Amino acid sequence: MTPPEAPDRDAGRTPPAVSVCLKVLKNRSDFLLAARARRQGTKAMMVQGRDRRDGDPAIRVGFTCSKKVGNAVARNRAKRRLREVARMVLPGKGKPGWDYVLIGRKDATAERAFEDLKGDLRFALKRLHSNER
Secondary structure: OOOOOOOOOOOOOOOOOOOOOEEEOOOHHHHHHHHOOEEEEOOOEEEEEEEOOOOOOOEEEEEEOOHHHOOHHHHHHHHHHHHHHHHHHHHHHOOOOEEEEEEEOOOHHHHOOHHHHHHHHHHHHHHHHHOOO
């Protein structure tokens, strides 16, 4: 007699915080290039975005919070929230071949309601892409 099959624990679960279609920026040079590009501020975050124009269709995203946001616990909480918002919004609203850097703001990123945080990112992306040259 064989044992019954174990249930698939990953069935129906959402992917990790940054999904497959999003790549994470890791190099300082990528962050600096995004810093010289377009930016749009919202109540909860600053979003920097640039068209890479390199033919790679991947959406790349980076996250940062300065020490003004608070201690390490507060910065990490803000970045976790930004990662989750990016995972939910960027695949549908971001443009292929773009780099985005989400910068947390003091108090606002960690305290703002999650739905409002998603709305802030949608608004920022809409404004960034409406100003395309």
